[in-house]
Amino acid sequence: xxxxxxxxxxxxxxxxxxxxxxxxxxxxxxxxxxxxxxxxxxxxxxxxxxxxxxxxxxxxxxxxxxxxxxxxxxxxxxxxxxxxxxxxxxxxxxxxxxxxxxxxxxxxxxxxxxxxxxxxxxxxxxxxxxxxxxxxxxxxxxxxxxxxxxxxxxxxxxxxxxxxxxxxxxxxxxxxxxxxxxxxxxxxxxxxxxxxxxxxxxxxxxxxxxxxxxxxxxxxxxxxxxxxxxxxxxxxxxxxxxxxxxxxxxxxxxxxxxxxxxxxxxxxxxxxxxxxxxxxxxxxxxxxxxxxxxxxxxxxxxxxxxxxxxxxxxxxxxxxxxxxxxxxxxxxxxxxxxxxxxxxxxxxxxxxxxxxxxxxxxxxxxxxxxxxxxxxxxxxxxxxxxxxxxxxxxxxxxx
Amino acid sequence: xxxxxxxxxxxxxxxxxxxxxxxxxxxxxxxxxxxxxxxxxxxxxxxxxxxxxxxxxxxxxxxxxxxxxxxxxxxxxxxxxxxxxxxxxxxxxxxxxxxxxxxxxxxxxxxxxxxxxxxxxxxxxxxxxxxxxxxxxxxxxxxxxxxxxxxxxxxxxxxxxxxxxxxxxxxxxxxxxxxxxxxxxxxxxxxxxxxxxxxxxxxxxxxxxxxxxxxxxxxxxxxxxxxxxxxxxxxxxxxxxxxxxxxxxxxxxxxxxxxxxxxxxxxxxxxxxxxxxxxxxxxxxxxxxxxxxxxxxxxxxxxxxxxxxxxxxxxxxxxxxxxxxxxxxxxxxxxxxxxxxxxxxxxxxxxxxxxxxxxxxxxxxxxxxxxxxxxxxxxxxxxxxxxxxxxxxxxxxxxxxxxxxxxxxxxx
Numbered sequence: 035x036x037x038x039x040x041x042x043x044x045x046x047x048x049x050x051x052x053x054x055x056x057x058x059x060x061x062x063x064x065x066x067x068x069x070x071x072x073x074x075x076x077x078x079x080x081x082x083x084x085x086x087x088x089x090x091x092x093x094x095x096x097x098x099x100x101x102x103x104x105x106x107x108x109x110x111x112x113x114x115x116x117x118x119x120x121x122x123x124x125x126x127x128x129x130x131x132x133x134x135x136x137x138x139x140x141x142x143x144x145x146x147x148x149x150x151x152x153x154x155x156x157x158x159x160x161x162x163x164x165x166x167x168x169x170x171x172x173x174x175x176x177x178x179x180x181x182x183x184x185x186x187x188x189x190x191x192x193x194x195x196x197x198x199x200x201x202x203x204x205x206x207x208x209x210x211x212x213x214x215x216x217x218x219x220x221x222x223x224x225x226x227x228x229x230x231x232x233x234x235x236x237x238x239x240x241x242x243x244x245x246x247x248x249x250x251x252x253x254x255x256x257x258x259x260x261x262x263x264x265x266x267x268x269x270x271x272x273x274x275x276x277x278x279x280x281x282x283x284x285x286x287x288x289x290x291x292x293x294x295x296x297x298x299x300x301x302x303x304x305x306x307x308x309x310x311x312x313x314x315x316x317x318x319x320x321x322x323x324x325x326x327x328x329x330x331x332x333x334x335x336x337x338x339x340x341x342x343x344x345x346x347x348x349x350x351x352x353x354x355x356x357x358x359x360x361x362x363x364x365x366x367x368x369x370x371x372x373x374x375x376x377x378x379x380x381x382x383x384x385x386x387x388x389x390x391x392x393x394x395x396x397x398x399x400x401x402x403x404x405x406x407x408x409x410x411x412x413x414x415x416x417x418x419x420x421x422x423x424x425x426x427x428x429x430x431x432x433x
Numbered sequence: 434x435x436x437x438x439x440x441x442x443x444x445x446x447x448x449x450x451x452x453x454x455x456x457x458x459x460x461x462x463x464x465x466x467x468x469x470x471x472x473x474x475x476x477x478x479x480x481x482x483x484x485x486x487x488x489x490x491x492x493x494x495x496x497x498x499x500x501x502x503x504x505x506x507x508x509x510x511x512x513x514x515x516x517x518x519x520x521x522x523x524x525x526x527x528x529x530x531x532x533x534x535x536x537x538x539x540x541x542x543x544x545x546x547x548x549x550x551x552x553x554x555x556x557x558x559x560x561x562x563x564x565x566x567x568x569x570x571x572x573x574x575x576x577x578x579x580x581x582x583x584x585x586x587x588x589x590x591x592x593x594x595x596x597x598x599x600x601x602x603x604x605x606x607x608x609x610x611x612x613x614x615x616x617x618x619x620x621x622x623x624x625x626x627x628x629x630x631x632x633x634x635x636x637x638x639x640x641x642x643x644x645x646x647x648x649x650x651x652x653x654x655x656x657x658x659x660x661x662x663x664x665x666x667x668x669x670x671x672x673x674x675x676x677x678x679x680x681x682x683x684x685x686x687x688x689x690x691x692x693x694x695x696x697x698x699x700x701x702x703x704x705x706x707x708x709x710x711x712x713x714x715x716x717x718x719x720x721x722x723x724x725x726x727x728x729x730x731x732x733x734x735x736x737x738x739x740x741x742x743x744x745x746x747x748x749x750x751x752x753x754x755x756x757x758x759x760x761x762x763x764x765x766x767x768x769x770x771x772x773x774x775x776x777x778x779x780x781x782x783x784x785x786x787x788x789x790x791x792x793x794x795x796x797x798x799x800x801x802x803x804x805x806x807x808x809x810x811x812x813x814x815x816x817x818x819x820x821x822x823x824x825x826x827x828x829x830x831x832x833x834x835x836x837x838x839x840x841x842x843x844x845x
Contacts, residue, residue, distance in 0.1 A: 074515045085684050088668045088704060089516040090500045090778030095770075113769065113786070114684055130787045134606060137789055160519055161585040163604030180587035182518075223459070229660035236653035239688055243656070246512040246665050251455055261452035261542040263555050268455065268541030272511055275459040275663045282456075357540045357556035376559035 041239070042198045044293070049195035050081040050119060053188065054106070060184040061103055067153035068146060069181040071099040072133065072160040075366040076185045078294040080108050083117035086242040086291065093162070096133045098142060102150045109149045111142075133162040143172035157181035186371050190363060191391040197415050199295035200364060200393055201424045203240075204413055207290050207297035208427045210234035215430065218305050220280045224249045224273040231288060240290040244368060248287035249273055254406040266356040267401055269409075278305040283315075283406045289368040296368035298395045300411035301427065309431035314405035319432040322400040322408040325349045329360070329396055333388065333414060333421040340384035343375040346398055353398045361396040364413060369395075392416040393424070408432065452542050452551055468626070469706070474619040475507035475546055479533075481612050486527050489608055492577035492600075495593075496523040500777035501583050501609050502535070503707045507546040511538040512666045512704075519586040521564065526573045534571055536564070561589065565596050581605035610781050614774050615801040620708065621824065624775065624803055625833055627668075627710030628822055630703040632836045634659040635712060638673065638701070639839070642718045644693045648673045648686045655701045668702030668709040668778055676715065676816045681768065682809045694722040696815040696841075707777045711805060712834040713820035715841060724841050727814035732841035735810035735817040738764040742772055746804045746823040746830035752784040752793035759784065764808060775803045775822060800827050817841060 057080065061069060071077050074084060074092060077099045084097050098111040107122045113130040131145065132138035139162065146156060157179035161169070169178060192200070214230050228247040235243060248270040253259040262268045270287050278284060282305040289298050302319075304311060311319065325346050332345040346353040346360050353375075354360045360375030372386040374394065393415045401407035413424040482505050486494065496502045499510060502523035510522060526532040533549050540556040558564050568574060580597060583606045594602070616624070637658035638651040651673035659667065674683040676696040683698075691697060695718040702711030715732070717724045724732075741762035745754045752772070759771045770785035774796075782788060783796040783804060798804070807820035822833040 073518055083685075085670060085672070086514040087670055088514065088666070088702075088709070088778045089498065090780070091668060091702075092516045093498070094773065094779040094781050116681075116683055116685060132782065132787045132792075134610075134781060135788075135792060137792055138787065158587055161587070161590070163583055163606030166582055166585050166602055166604035178587065180591070182586070182588060225660050225663050225665060228665035229657045232660055232665065233653040233657040236649045236656065236686075239649060242514055242670060243667075244514050248511070253455060258454055259541065260455040261551055262540040263537070263542070263551075264540050266540050268539055268543060270511060270539055271455060271541055271543050272509055272539075273665060274457075275461070276456070277458045279456070279458075355540070357558070359559065373559045377563055378560045 042202045044195045044198045046195070046293070047121065049193055050121060052193045052195070053079055054081065054101070054108075056188040057101060057184060058103065060187040061101070063187065064157070064179070064183050065155055066103065066157045066179060066181070066184055067155050068100055068102045068150035069157045069159070069184055070142070070146060071101065071181060071185070072096065072158065072162070076159050076181070078366045079185060079189055081119055081122070082108065082110050082112065083294060084112065084114045086244065094134060096130060098131050098133065100146060100149055102153075104150070109145070111145070134164065136164045136168070139164045139168065140172060143169070146173065155179055157184060159185060189365055190371055191389050192365060192393050192415070193391065196295060196365060197391070197393060197424075199293050200297070200413065203290060203292035203295050203297040204299070204424050206235055206238045206240050206292055207288060207299045208425070209238055211299060211427060214286075215303060218278065218284060218303055220278070220305060220307060222278050222305070223275050224278065225275050228273060235290050239292070241293060242291045244289045244291055244296060245287075247273060248285070249278070250285040250287070251276065251278060252283045252285050252406070254283060255404045264356045267399070267407070269355060280306055285409055287411070294366055296364055296366070298364055298368050298411050298413060299427070300397055300409060302408045302410060302432070304431055311432055312405065314402060315408070316432065318400045318402055318406065318408040319429070321350055322398060322410065325353050325398045325400065326396060326412060329398070330414075330421065333416060334419065335388055335390055335416060337388045338384045339372055339374040339386040339388070340380050343380055343383050346375070350398070350400055353400065355399050358397070360398055361394045364393050364395045388416050390416050390418050455541070455543055469619050469622050471507065471706070472548070474617060475548065477617050477619070478504050479506070482525070483527065483531060485608050485612050486525070489581070489605070490579055491527065491581045491603070491605065492579050493524065493526045493574055494581035494605060495521040496583050497521055498583050500707065504609065504613055504777055506533055506535060506549055508535050508537070508549070509544040509707070514667070514670065519584045519589055521589070524568065524571065524574070526571060526577065528573050532572055561592050565592050569596060579603060581608070583609060613776050613780055615799060616776060616803060620776065621801070621803070623706045623708035624710060624822070627703050627705040627708045628712070628833045629710065630659060630662045630664060630705055631701055631710040631712055632834055633662060634703060635699055635701050635714065636836060638699055639714070639716050642691065642697060642716055644691055644718060644720060647688045647690055648675065649688050651697070651699060652686045659703050664703055664705050666704040668704050668711050669700060671701035672698060672713070674698050676818070678815050679811070679813050681811065682816070682818050691718045693718065693720050696728065698818040700818065700820060704778065709775050709778050710834070711775065711820060711822065712836060713807060713818055714836065714839055715817045715819060717840045719840065724843065725814065729841055729843070731810055731812050731814050731817045732838070734763065735808060735819060736838070736842070738762040738808050738810065739806055739819060739821070742806045742808070743821070743823050743830055743832070746798060746806070746825050748799045748825060748827060750798045752788070752796035753790060755784040756793050768809065769807060771808070772804050772806050775805045798825050800825050803833065
């Protein structure tokens with residue numbers, strides 16, 4: 035398991051330049067003179083990196099990135115100058131602004147006035163607590179706006195380098211999983227599977243683990259499991275030290291990053307000395323294949339996300355968990371726009387047209403209460419004439 | 434090591450045993466040495482919070498941050514690294530009794546504390562309008578005049594303001610920081626446990642130090658051991674990096690190979706029941722070599738600074754005293770927090786870069802505060818990085834991280 039020798043050919047300087055151009059175009063469309071980025075994934079998109087720690091640590095060791103319509107390189111206030119690439123001039127890089135305190139927010143307002151003089155529309159992606167109710171007074175005469183209109187528009191279609199980063203993140207995630215699947219035998223605990231997974235992904239060169247690894251023990255009927263809010267399958271359950279035992283149906287879900295880009299891995303497994311799905315579970319898998327194949331047949335530029343949902347529904351009317359979706363985008367966040375087949379509704383899905391470079395995670399679920407079900411996550415990139423699969427892991431023990 | 438063992442929930446679940454059905458067979462604790470009474474802890478935290486709501490005249494509060502939602506309810510939502518975009522995870526409406534609503538990531542009741550009833554949680558939604566509709570139906574919320582938030586976003590502000598047109602929106606992270614900083618006894622037990630996990634995990638990485646292994650291998654060893662001990666949630670994912678003479682500390686772990694004689698910074702943190710234990714050490718990767726006299730002198734200077742700062746972790750002192758002690762001991766110009774509070778994760782800096790003297794003086798220390806003290810002593814011999822946790826007590830500060838200093842201190 036060498037961490038080296040198989041890294042993809044990504045031109046990081048080109049990737050940063052292309053992302054900044056897209057971000058600036060989206061800012062122009064929205065009439066933003068400056069965007070203030072506080073969310074780590076938006077900062078990553080702007081080319082600024084930081085250690086991916088627990089959320090509270092990130093709130094208290096904050097990075098701030100300001101992108102102006104007038105300039106090229108972003109302005110950065112950071113405790114981690116090593117996360118700023120060479121294409122940002124040294125005079126754009128400053129020490130941290132403590133945005134959890136009023137004095138830090140006041141300093142931010144002064145900094146914005148300095149780097150974007152005369153700005154009339156300034157957009158934020160997030161507000162910290164001391165910004166609430168105070169920003170209009172601090173940025174006198176400035177109209178405040180929602181920066182995610184620009185970051186969302188820029189991020190939805192990936193560049194070739196971004197797709198290679200996602201592909202490699204997924205490769206690391208999948209490679210780490212062979213050992214985990216082999217270890218899923220009676221008597222193993224969820225935390226032991228997490229240990230194998232995290233050890234492997236870092237040996238393989240992952241930048242970060244991004245969600246608490248999920249090995250969700252799934253009773254075969256909703257009524258047998260813990261009470262749920264919507265009478266649907268109780269998924270995902272947070273992992274602990276619980277034992278997994280013979281014939282347990284286990285739904286895995288993990289995600290890591292490589293150079294800021296996310297993987298997303300989900301499979302249905304059976305914990306057993308000799309994992310064999312029942313005939314009913316095989317039927318679920320067969321139906322799941324029909325669903326995913328129907329969706330695949332629909333993916334091409336010009337189709338809408340609504341077309342994907344209708345294709346899945348034609349095979350299996352209820353093809354997703356009620357609290358999730360048929361699919362979602364994947365990039366600098368593991369779940370990002372567009373959400374496909376969610377409670378945003380089919381009318382929303384029809385507003386999103388597929389464009390080459392979009393990357394989706396498709397995660398249909400076929401469930402037969404009392405029998406169990408099948409769920410797998412598949413990453414696809416929309417191409418000029420169809421799509422390309424970025425997920426390669428197999429379907430054991432169902433195939 | 435789970436917050437809710439099967440026996441516990443069956444006996445305390447007031448809604449009947451039918452709600453918690455998913456098998457949950459683990460080995461949380463032995464029956465005669467129960468370590469933490471989590472229900473008592475949750476109730477004590479909620480009482481503190483409701484008192485704070487009264488004092489600030491808050492009718493309702495929305496929390497998007499996991500640590501705040503956990504403090505107020507004990508909910509264990511799916512943990513993710515990095516801060517999330519603001520989405521309300523928890524809503525509390527003051528009343529008799531108060532209403533607590535939770536947005537769970539799963540549809541399952543499994544990780545919801547028993548005292549939050551089954552009608553008061555709902556699965557994550559992707560349509561903010563559906564969330565707003567749900568909030569509008571919460572008893573008492575439409576009458577709220579003053580609503581607190583621990584964060585917000587333009588998107589949610591744009592939807593919540595029209596839904597509650599007469600309410601004043603106020604930021605309350607400062608209130609949460611204040612009530613979270615002084616720990617309850619059960620919280621200290623959680624932090625001690627997390628510190629022990631972090632120490633054990635860091636030492637597992639130290640035991641792997643040898644020429645030819647990579648920095649990433651050390652991080653893999655740290656997280657492997659941490660998971661083996663029962664938690665896969667990290668406070669700091671870890672800095673495992675070779676110290677280059679004269680260079681700043683590199684936070685990013687890479688696939689660089691260790692060589693004989695390298696000085697290596699190792700830092701990591703674990704979360705247990707949401708509480709943080711973190712520490713850092715500098716160790717020598719030496720098979721045929723041992724630390725030089727210059728490297729040991731660097732360690733001695735590091736020790737002097739950290740001891741001086743730790744000695745300020747006493748009731749009545751402030752971040753201003755911490756800063757002064759740091760400077761008197763020759764700490765120089767800090768490149769990272771000199772000291773910060775720890776509890777449900779990082780709980781804010783006490784002294785360090787970007788803070789005005791007034792802000793540092795406003796960070797008051799009192800018994801029950803847990804302080805992380807950290808310092809990087811840079812120099813031409815390679816430097817020294819370390820971090821320890823200290824509990825402020827009525828007497829002398831108590832060091833919660835007990836791992837020894839390693840080969841750099843040899844001969845001390």
